[in-house]
Amino acid sequence: MNGLLTGLLARRETGLLEEIEKLENRIIRMENEADAECWLLEDDIRQARFEADCKLIGEYEEGIRTGLPKEEILRHW
Structure with a gap:
């Protein structure tokens, strides 16, 4: 009986x-x-x-x- 129980x-335990x-x-x-998803998001x-720049x-x-003054150009940013 002990042998069966041990088995x-x-x-x-193996399972x-x-x-x-x-x-x-x-x-x-x-x-x-x-x-991998993190790397893809970082690439995105x-x-x-880059596209925004x-x-x-x-x-x-x-x-x-178009000849706008620098101040006018920079104001739009």
Whole structure:
């Protein structure tokens, strides 16, 4: 009887260890996905800043071309 009980407990422990390992692997995958999404968001932010800077430079250049005084151009910013 003790041998049977020990065997059942050992199998249960092995099953629990396997489940823990699966959960750990899942957590690692989720962390990796979150890191990748973070990098993508940072790239999006950099791109948005670049586009905003380009727009501002374009507006500044347009103001210069149209002959607006520097104070007038800068007031729009």
